[in-house]
Amino acid sequence: MTSPAKFRKDKEIVAEYETQVKEIRAQLVEQLKCLDQQCELRVQLLQDLQDFFRKKAEIEVDYSRNLEKLAERFLTKTRSTKDHLLKKEQSILSPVNCWNLLLLQVKRESRDHATLSDLYLNNIIPRFAQISEDSGRLFKKSKEVGVQLQEDMMKVLNELYTVMKTYHMYNTDSINAESKLKEAEKQEEKQMGRSGRQDDRQTPRSPDTLASIKSDEKPVRRSSVKKIEKMKEKRQAKYTENRLKAIKARNEYLLALEATNSCVFKYYIHDLSDIIDCCDLGYHASLHRALRTYLSAEQNVETSKHSGLETLDVAAESLEANGDKQKLMETYNNVFCPPARFDFQSHMGDTMGVMCAQQPVESELLQRCQQLQSRLSTLKIENEEVKKTMEATLSTIQDMVTVEDYDVSECFHHSNSMESVKSTFSESYLSKPSLAKRRANQQETEQFYFTKLKEFLEGRNLITKLEAKHDLIEKTLGESQKTDCCLASGRRNSSVRKQDCGETIPLMVESCIRFISRHGLQHEGIFRVSGSQVEVNDIKNAFERGEDPLAGDQNDHDMDSIAGVLKLYFRGLDHALFPKEVFHDLISCVSMESLQERAVHIKKVLKSLPSKTLIIMRYLFSFLNHLSQYSEDNMMDPYNLAICFGPTLMSVPEGHDQVSCQAHVNELIKTIIIHHDTIFPGLQDLKGPIYTIPGAGDDFCDSPHCEPPLVEEPAPDTVSVIHNSEDVTSALTI
Structure with missing residues (x-):
């Protein structure tokens, strides 16, 4: 159990x-x-x-x-x-x-x-x-x-x-x-x-007894x-x-x-x-x-915002006074371009259009020239001192307005502190005592600057006036021995003076191209970087007086200013180099994928233009093609050159989308630069000057790659036709 x-x-x-x-x-x-x-x-x-x-x-x-x-x-x-x-x-x-x-x-x-x-x-x-x-x-x-x-x-x-x-x-x-x-x-x-x-308890017995017991x-x-x-x-x-x-x-x-x-x-x-x-x-x-x-x-969203801010950042970095001044003067060229020179208005049939340096006036002019020279020396020294003071004051103002106080990154540092961003930031730049003091100093400096600026400009105006008188007297005294000292005044249109109609290639165009070919083929940013407007105006005025300020081998001119003069010439024409009548026919070729097909189409369209216009086009685009061959040095390939010359050579007609049309214009100009030899007739078909890449024998070029252009004169019969053509006058108009 x-x-x-x-x-x-x-x-x-x-x-x-x-x-x-x-x-x-x-x-x-x-x-x-x-x-x-x-x-x-x-x-x-x-x-x-x-x-x-x-x-x-x-x-x-x-x-x-x-x-x-x-x-x-x-x-x-x-x-x-x-x-x-x-x-x-x-x-x-x-x-x-x-x-x-x-x-x-x-x-x-x-x-x-x-x-x-x-x-x-x-x-x-x-x-x-x-x-x-x-x-x-x-x-x-x-x-x-x-x-x-x-x-x-x-x-x-x-x-x-x-x-x-x-x-x-x-x-x-x-x-x-x-x-x-x-x-x-x-x-x-x-x-x-x-x-x-x-x-065991029993006693021993005999065998018979035991047997019976058992x-x-x-x-x-x-x-x-x-x-x-x-x-x-x-x-x-x-x-x-x-x-x-x-x-x-x-x-x-x-x-x-x-x-x-x-x-x-x-x-x-x-x-x-x-x-x-x-x-x-x-x-x-x-x-x-x-x-x-x-x-x-x-x-x-952040990428899009960052992209937009980058664009705005680039624009902010591009805020530049000189560039805007140049753009403003180019945009309103008719407003800021010097007016036509005042011509001598003869009275009662007086034919003398120049100063007379014959006796007894010659001694008086000589004495006056010496007085002007002495006065100019004193004025230039005084005005130079005023200029130095003015420039030093301007530098001080620029330091005041360019102080880098725009970094507010510290205001966005996250911490456990409950201190407000406004109070932190206001203690620095926006604090009223500090801001008021800086504003007072800036205004005081500005007042002194404008005082000196006014003094400098007045002094320069007086120097300019006295220099003009001195130079004319000196020139008159130097030419007093010449009998043909009287010069006829040329006709002028509303903006500029016409050049000699005997020149198929205008002097301004030929001289600027010659200068750039000698000294500027490797100049970085040629035609893209703005030059000095003052120098541009001085050079243009010299051409208007019939002079050639770029003649000789001197290379003391600003290359960007020379390029600006050339662009200014074509921009100032009464009618663009490419007439509006052929705008649509030319733009239609942009849709062609093959550049060779475009070139053939452009050649057919331009064939209807006057020969004088074609000669200038041939000369200009041959030069631009030569210039583009140095794009590794000057950073100006055919497309970059087209961006610079497109708006100048071909204006978009009214009623068209400027942005899209301008892109087509630039593409068209690029095609012409690349295939100029296919588009424009050769010397056998179109008599007239051509731009020729100089030979290796010339030694007046500063650059080892730069050689002067040669202008081949047309045949005598062609020259007579050109001289008698009124179309040349319009082509030479600035």
Whole structure:
């Protein structure tokens, strides 16, 4: 029989098992609750994201509308101004360019933020809604799988409990059978022991006596032993049977135990992880895509903004007074260009148009010339001192207005301090005492500068006036021995004086090209960099007087100014070198992909122009082609030259889009520069001067690559035709 202690132990084992199973069941319930909670948090997070981006979209669209209103307010103001044409011409000036770029930047930001709002509403928010829907559906399916797995595991635990109870039962039967077997063995041993003791207590007897005694006791002893042996055999068989059942039950229990532990381990280590993966299926990837969409939108807005700010930064760096002054004078050439020289108006048929230096006037002129020379020497010294003081004061003013106090990066350093940006910044530049003091110093310096400027300009005006008188007297005295000292005044149009109509290539064009060919083929930025307007005007005035200020081998002129004179000549023509009548025919060739086809088309169109115009074109474009061959040094390839000469040589007719047409014009001029030899007739077909790349024998060029151009004179019969042609006069007009 099983002892009470063993019985109690068995009950404790079963109770412990049931407690463990109960804890597992509670864990399974909590697992489902935890997954439910995660799903709710996920749905709430996605809902918050949708609400956030919906509100952000409203903010972005409001911001976009406000920016649009801000930009349109000033753009409309500009468009509605009466002097809109004036403002349009002024747009080439760098400050106006900065203002236009600033407005364009605001317009760009407005469009970008409107795009952001649209992306939030129609792209990002639907993504989050789709993620929320997918997450709920996947969680529901994953939960169903999890519940099924939990039920399967509980079945395994119940099976283990059944196998364990069977094992306990069979093992109890085996123990009971073993106890009975041992009891039978003890009875047998006891019976055998009793028989032995009886034999030992008996005295020795004869063999016959012993035999008779044994013969009398044998039946009784043999019957008892057999009974005990039979009981033992029966109990042995029962024990063996129960023992076998107990062993098999234990084996089944151990197998079930191992299988149950493996299933439980697999559920907690693998199945739970897989269920969570199923709940998360696509969630993080979809959320990543949605957030990446947001980041891409924001980054593109930042890139667009940065691009616009870079353009504005370049424009700000290009704010330059001299460049704007040059652009202003070029834009309003008729306003700022010197007027026609005043001609001598003879009175009552007086034919003397020059000063007379004959006696007795000659001695008086000589004395006056000496007085002027002395006066000029004193004035130049005094004016030079005033100029130095003025330039020093100007340098001081420039230092005041160019101080680099625009870096406010410190105001955007994030910290835990609650100090406002305004208070930090106002302590530096915007502090009223400091600002007022600087403003007072600047205004005082400006007043002194303008005082000296006025003094300098007055002195220079007096020097200019006295120099003109001195030079004319000196020239008159030097030519007093000549009999043909009277010069006829040439006719002038509204802006400039005509040159000698006998020259097919105007003197100004031929001389400037000759000078650049000698000294400027390698000059960086030739025709792109603005020269000195003062020197440009001086050179142009000299040409108008019939002089050639670029003659000889002297190289003391500014190369950019010489280039400016050449461009100014073609810009000042009453009619552009390329007539408006052929504008459309020429522009139509730009659509041709082949440059050779373009050249053939251009040649057909230009064939209708006067020969004098074609000669000038041939001469100019041959020179530009030669100049472009040094683009590695001067940075002026055919396209760059076309940008410089396109607006000058071919004006866009009214009513056309200036921007797009100008691009076509530049492309056309580039084609002509490259294929000038194909487009323009040769000397055999068109008699007249041609630009020829000089030979290697000339030695008057400063550059080893630069050689002077040669002008071949036309045949005598051609010259007579040219001299008698009135078309040449218009071609020579500045």
